Amino acid sequence: METSELELTADLAHIDLKHEEYEALGRAVEQMIEYFSRMNEVDVSGLEPTTHALILRNRLRPDVPGQKNASDPLLENAPELEDRFIVIPNVL
Amino acid sequence: MTDTVSSWRKVLDSGDTQKRYAQFVRERNDRINAFLEFDPGRSAAGEKGTDSTLAGLPFGVKDNIAVEGFRLSCGSRILEGLVSPYSATAVRRLQSAGARVVGKTNLDEFGMGSSTETSSFGYTKNPWDLTRVSGGSSGGSAAAVAAGLVPFAIGSDTGGSIRQPAAFCGVYGLKPTYGSVSRYGLVAYASSLEVIGVVARTVDMTERAFNAMRGSDTMDQTSMDAAEYDGAGFGDAGPIRKGEVSRIGVIGGDLGLSPGVASAYALSIERLRKRGYEIVEISLPMLEYVVPVYYTIATAEASANLARFNGIRYGLRPDYAENPDELVRIARDRGFGDEVKLRVLLGTYVLRSGFQDQYYLRAQKIRTAVRNELAAAYREVDLILMPAFPTNAFKAGGAAAGESALDPFQQKVADRFTSTANLAGLPALSFPVSIEEGVPAGMQFMAPPFSEEKLFLAGREMEEEFPAPEPPDFPARWR
Numbered sequence: 001m002e003t004s005e006l007e008l009t010a011d012l013a014h015i016d017l018k019h020e021e022y023e024a025l026g027r028a029v030e031q032m033i034e035y036f037s038r039m040n041e042v043d044v045s046g047l048e049p050t051t052h053a054l055i056l057r058n059r060l061r062p063d064v065p066g067q068k069n070a071s072d073p074l075l076e077n078a079p080e081l082e083d084r085f086i087v088i089p090n091v092l
Numbered sequence: 093m094t095d096t097v098s099s100w101r102k103v104l105d106s107g108d109t110q111k112r113y114a115q116f117v118r119e120r121n122d123r124i125n126a127f128l129e130f131d132p133g134r135s136a137a138g139e140k141g142t143d144s145t146l147a148g149l150p151f152g153v154k155d156n157i158a159v160e161g162f163r164l165s166c167g168s169r170i171l172e173g174l175v176s177p178y179s180a181t182a183v184r185r186l187q188s189a190g191a192r193v194v195g196k197t198n199l200d201e202f203g204m205g206s207s208t209e210t211s212s213f214g215y216t217k218n219p220w221d222l223t224r225v226s227g228g229s230s231g232g233s234a235a236a237v238a239a240g241l242v243p244f245a246i247g248s249d250t251g252g253s254i255r256q257p258a259a260f261c262g263v264y265g266l267k268p269t270y271g272s273v274s275r276y277g278l279v280a281y282a283s284s285l286e287v288i289g290v291v292a293r294t295v296d297m298t299e300r301a302f303n304a305m306r307g308s309d310t311m312d313q314t315s316m317d318a319a320e321y322d323g324a325g326f327g328d329a330g331p332i333r334k335g336e337v338s339r340i341g342v343i344g345g346d347l348g349l350s351p352g353v354a355s356a357y358a359l360s361i362e363r364l365r366k367r368g369y370e371i372v373e374i375s376l377p378m379l380e381y382v383v384p385v386y387y388t389i390a391t392a393e394a395s396a397n398l399a400r401f402n403g404i405r406y407g408l409r410p411d412y413a414e415n416p417d418e419l420v421r422i423a424r425d426r427g428f429g430d431e432v433k434l435r436v437l438l439g440t441y442v443l444r445s446g447f448q449d450q451y452y453l454r455a456q457k458i459r460t461a462v463r464n465e466l467a468a469a470y471r472e473v474d475l476i477l478m479p480a481f482p483t484n485a486f487k488a489g490g491a492a493a494g495e496s497a498l499d500p501f502q503q504k505v506a507d508r509f510t511s512t513a514n515l516a517g518l519p520a521l522s523f524p525v526s527i528e529e530g531v532p533a534g535m536q537f538m539a540p541p542f543s544e545e546k547l548f549l550a551g552r553e554m555e556e557e558f559p560a561p562e563p564p565d566f567p568a569r570w571r
Contacts, residue, residue, distance in 0.1 A: 006437070009437050009441045009444065012440050013395060013424075013439075013440040014399070014402075014417075014420050014424055015421065015425055015433055015436065015437065016422060016425040017425070017433075021430075024430070025430065025433060025437065028434050028500070028501070029434060029437050029441065031501055032387065032434075032438055032504075033438070035384055035387075035501075035505075036388055036442070036451055036455075038381065038384050039384050039385065039388070039451070039454050039455060039458055040454075041381075042378075042381055042454075042458050044454055044457040044458060047457040047460045047461055048457070049453055049456030049459070049460065050456050050459040050460045050463060051284060051456065052270075052284050052314065052517075053284070053459075053463060053515065053516050053517030054269070054271055054321065054541055055271065055314055055316075056322075058313070059313045059314070060313065061313065070177040072177075073175075073178075074177050077173075077174055077175060077177070077405070077406035078405055078406060079409040086405055088404055088409075088416070089409075089411060089412050089413060089419065091413050091415050091416050
């Protein structure tokens with residue numbers, strides 16, 4: 001795989017690859033993509049794609065309030081808080 | 093069995109036994125690293141259920157399943173320090189049946205691996221041989237049960253992550269029908285494939301825990317009750333046909349098994365015949381393509397599911413960055429391990445515009461073919477018997493460990509027997525058969541959707557033939 005292809009993919013995935021990661025990860029990605037190409041041997045004409053194995057239609061729950069509000073313990077997990085706002089490092 | 097259950101019921105009864113139990117678990121856990129967090133006192137109070145099937149029993153929870161007040165690391169640095177504000181539906185249901193969470197078990201990072209070696213917190217050693225892996229990704233749960241630390245544990249199975257470690261450690265591993273157990277509170281890896289299931293030392297305990305967890309849940313719209321399933325394509329999913337000899341399908345030809353697993357496969361077939369089952373050779377040509385299809389779909393879903401981890405609201409956060417985008421990139425680079433990066437990159441690649449039809453869409457179509465092929469097979473047989481994995485527990489350390497080792501690519505290719513059930517949403521139960529080269533070798537039964545009872549029925553017969561073995565270095569479970 002071209003380094004530029006890997007770079008573009010990493011960029012889309014919001015992952016910054018370090019220089020030394022390119023070679024090993026690039027090789028591993030390429031090996032799997034090559035393995036995926038084995039799927040070309042299958043005749044898929046007439047086959048509908050399966051998104052979910054057993055669920056054939058949307059299932060909705062009644063729209064009634066009553067969920068537990070976990071916002072306080074969730075906020076306690078934030079690295080830094082100011083009142084109920086999450087503080088991030090100064091990036092500007 | 094009953095004796096074992098009643099002795100387990102007492103461990104959390106009083107402060108004194110609880111202390112001795114904690115000591116017992118910590119000593120054993122120091123040798124195998126099955127629990128990432130262990131605290132039998134934390135959830136002991138106020139959970140006396142009316143349903144007594146699991147009353148008082150301690151259990152372990154894989155660390156990608158939420159338990160209020162316990163950490164939820166997913167084996168990843170990116171979630172270090174996160175404490176869950178809520179509990180998964182499956183956990184709450186087990187608690188309502190009287191069971192008590194005692195700790196969180198080790199796993200491959202976000203469930204991505206076959207050995208727990210991708211965990212950021214060290215791998216879980218196999219209680220049968222400390223130089224070998226416990227399997228993965230639910231290796232901590234399987235090793236904890238095999239080493240006698242808990243009577244059962246729960247895990248998640250996306251492509252074999254319950255069944256393979258259960259087979260490696262000589263215990264039972266149930267991957268239920270997709271949707272039969274709510275995924276609410278399970279940190280998502282590949283949403284269309286995964287389900288929460290059980291690891292236990294007996295079929296009976298496996299069934300009890302499953303019955304307590306199962307059923308639709310308003311918090312997971314893919315969950316459903318068996319009665320709601322319309323059987324589409326799979327025909328009769330009822331109990332093993334009455335009045336006939338039950339038929340079990342086996343796969344012929346060279347399956348690429350290690351000698352130990354091949355002999356365990358032959359032995360289980362022989363015992364099934366002895367017990368009056370009719371063995372029918374079936375052919376599943378699509379088995380050849382299951383792994384590339386599975387990894388295309390799993391990584392595609394993973395790349396979307398793991399996009400939420402950005403180091404801002406919880407978990408690892410960089411101290412500085414030039415701009416918000418860089419903040420996210422640095423958090424993900426430092427927080428994710430190599431295997432997670434590989435799968436996120438692969439998933440992003442197969443979903444890129446221009447490649448989608450070639451990989452993701454094609455994989456989804458072949459998934460239909462896999463499903464059709466299995467539906468046809470279940471018109472001929474009641475259950476399918478397959479190995480859980482082509483080898484038994486391999487050496488830790490990857491390819492560098494020499495013989496009896498598998499590199500990460502070989503480990504993925506070896507998922508072909510397990511990931512089949514995930515692609516088709518089918519339930520499957522892995523069970524111990526024999527000891528080969530000093531470690532257990534396991535098989536699995538795979539059944540039509542929502543027919544777990546077939547698995548338990550045949551599983552009990554196999555349990556009489558091959559009761560779960562006890563690791564020599566971890567004898568005398570808690571009394």
